[in-house]
Amino acid sequence: MAVRDAHEVLNQSPFYVDVDLYASDRPLREAIAANGSTEPASVLSAFGRRWGSAEMMEQGRLANEFPPRLKAFDAKGGRLDVVEFHPAYHRVMAESMESGLHCMTWRNDGTRAPPPSEVARAARYYMVAQIENGHMCPVTMTRAAVGALAVDPALLSALLPKIAAREYDKSFRPWPDKASMTIGMGMTEKQGGTDVRANTTRAVPADGAYLVNGHKWFMSAPMCDAFLVLAQAEGGLSCFFMPRFRPDGSVNGLHFQRLKDKLGNRSNASSEVEFVDAYARLLGPEGAGIRTIIEMVQLTRLDCAVTSAGMMRMALAQALHHARHRSVFQRKLVDQPMMHAVLADLALTVEGAVALAMRLCRAFDQAPRDANEAAYARLMTAVIKYWICKKAPSFIYEAMECLGGNGYVEDSMLPRLYREAPVNAIWEGSGNVMCLDVLRALSREDEAARSILGKLRQQADGLPGANDAADRALKILQSRESEAHARYAVETLAVIAASAALSEHAPSVICEGFAAAQLGPRGSTFGSGLERIAAQVLDRALPA
Ligand SMILES: Cc1cc2nc3c(=O)[nH]c(=O)nc-3n(C[C@H](O)[C@H](O)[C@H](O)COP(=O)(O)OP(=O)(O)OC[C@H]3O[C@@H](n4cnc5c(N)ncnc54)[C@H](O)[C@@H]3O)c2cc1C
Structure with a gap:
C-alpha cells in the first residue's frame, strides 16, 4: 500500500544548486574586467558551473561534516603524526590544485606571472570560497610561501617543480618523491601570536642545517609537506624551512599534540605541535625572520x-x-x-x-x-x-x-x-x-x-x-x-x-x-x- 504524506510541501524556495557562480555574478564579472582580466567568459563560466554544481556543494558539506582526525600513535604506541581526512576534503583539494590555485601567480623561476594572473586566480578563489573555505588554508599558504622562499633561490628552484605541479598528492612521503607538495606556516606560540618576537622555540646549527626544539600553538594544515617556521637562533628570530621528512628519508621531529576543536573551519586541520630536534634549513639571514x-x-x-x-x-x-x-x-x-x-x-x-x-x-x-x-x-x-x-x-x-x-x-x-x-x-x-x-x-x-x-x-x-x-x-x-x-x-x-x-x-x-x-x-x-x-x-x- 502506498504511503500517503501528511501534507504537500509548499512555499519553500528551490535548492540553490547547479548555478554558474560566474555568469550569475555581474559585480564579479565587472570587477575582474576592470582590473585587467582578459579571459574568455566561457572559461570562467565552466569553472563557475563546476564549483556551483550540486556535487561540489555536497563535497563541501561532507568535508566539514566529517572533520579531520589526528592519529598521533600507531596501535603499539609508536609515533605516527598523521591526519586522516574525509575523501571529500581530498576531492576539493584535488579540484583546487588542478585549477592551479596554489601556483598560477608564479612563473617557473618563481617570479610573478604576468598580469592579470592575480586577478585571474582571485576570480576563481572567490568562487571556490563560496563552496568550501577550509581547504583553502593549505592552498593559500602554498602559493604564498613562494614569496618568502624567494630569499633562497637555490631552495626555491628545487621546490618549484613540486609547488607548480597540479596533481594533488596526499601521500605521506618526502617531498622530492611526491608528484606535488603543499607548504604551511608555523609562527604562533602559546605566549604570543601577534608578538612573534616572544617566540621561545630555538634553532641551533647542526651539520650545515639547524635543529629546532620548541612548539607552535597553532599550525594549520599539518599534512603539508613542509612549513615555514619562526624560531630563535643565535642572531635573533629567524625563518626556517622545515620539511616533514629529513634529507635521509626519516620522519622529521614534528610531534602533533592535538587538533584544535574550532568554531568553524572544520574541514581544515589546525594542530598544536612540538618540535623535537626537528631538522630545518635557514631561510634568509639569521635575525631576519619577520x-x-x-x-x-x-x-x-x-x-x-x-x-x-x-x-x-x-x-x-x-x-x-x-x-x-x-x-x-x-x-x-x-x-x-x-x-x-x-x-x-x-x-x-x-x-x-x-x-x-x-x-x-x-x-x-x-x-x-x-x-x-x-x-x-x-x-x-x-x-x-x-x-x-x-x-x-x-x-x-x-x-x-x-x-x-x-x-x-x-x-x-x-x-x-x-x-x-x-x-x-x-x-x-x-x-x-x-x-x-x-x-x-x-x-x-x-x-x-x-x-x-x-x-x-x-x-x-x-x-x-x-x-x-x-x-x-x-x-x-x-x-x-x-x-x-x-x-x-x-x-x-x-x-x-x-x-x-x-x-x-x-x-x-x-x-x-x-x-x-x-x-x-x-x-x-x-x-x-x-x-x-x-x-x-x-x-x-x-x-x-
Ligand atoms: C583556525 C586558526 C588557524 C590558525 N592557523 C595558524 C597557522 O597555521 N600558523 C600560525 O602561525 N598561526 C595560526 N593561527 C594563529 C593566528 O595567526 C593567531 O591566533 C593570531 O595571529 C593572533 O594571535 P594570538 O592568538 O596569539 O592573539 P594575541 O596576539 O594575543 O592577540 C589577541 C588580540 O589582541 C589584539 N592585539 C594584539 N596586539 C595589539 C595591540 N598592540 N594593540 C591592540 N590590540 C592588539 C589582536 O588584534 C587580537 O585581537 C591560527 C589561528 C586560528 C584561529
Missing part, C-alpha cells in the same frame, strides 16, 4: 580578503534566491519593502567588497613594474583585509536571517558560512594588528602612502559623504592619538577605496548608493533606505 615571512603573510592577507568577500557573496545569493521564491502575507519576501532594503544593502556591500578585493589584486599584479601600485599593495592590504574580513560575520548573520528558521539549520549552507567567517579576521593579523600596520606603513612611507590616499580621495570626490569622511580619517591618521581611533579611520579608508574602485567600472547609481549607505548617517544594522536604487542593485546581484 622580514622573510612577511612576504608570505602579505599574500595570505590578500586571500583572506578575497575569500571573505566570496563567503559574503554566497550568503547574499542564498538570501536573495530564497526571498524571491518565498511568499509571506501574499507577497514575495523580496517585495516586502523592509526585506528589499536589507537585501539591497547586503548586495551593495558585496559590490564594494568584490570591487575592492579585485582592485587590490590588480595592485599585486602591477607591483613589480609600477611603484605606485606597489605602494597601494603595501598600504591597502591591511586596510582591505581589515574591512572585508570584519564585515563578513555580521553580514552573513543578516543573510541567514533572510532565510528565517531555514537559515539557522545545518541543511542550509548558512550556519557553516557563519562559523567560518570570523577566522579570516583573526588569523594572518587580527583586526587591531591590521590597523597598527596601516599606521606603521603611513609613518614609514609617508610620501608614497600619502599619494595613494590623495588619489583615492580624488577618485571618490563628490560621492555622498566621501570628502568629509576622508578629511576625518586623514586627521585621525595624522594625529598623535591615532591608535585610539585607528579602527574608524581604517574602516573609512576602506570604504573610500571601495567607492573609488567601484567608480572605475560600476554605474554611478551603484557608486553613489554604496558611498551613501556606508558613509552617510545610518544605524548599525543592514537595511537603511536605498529604496530608489534597490531594484537595480538586486538585478545586478543575481538574475531573477
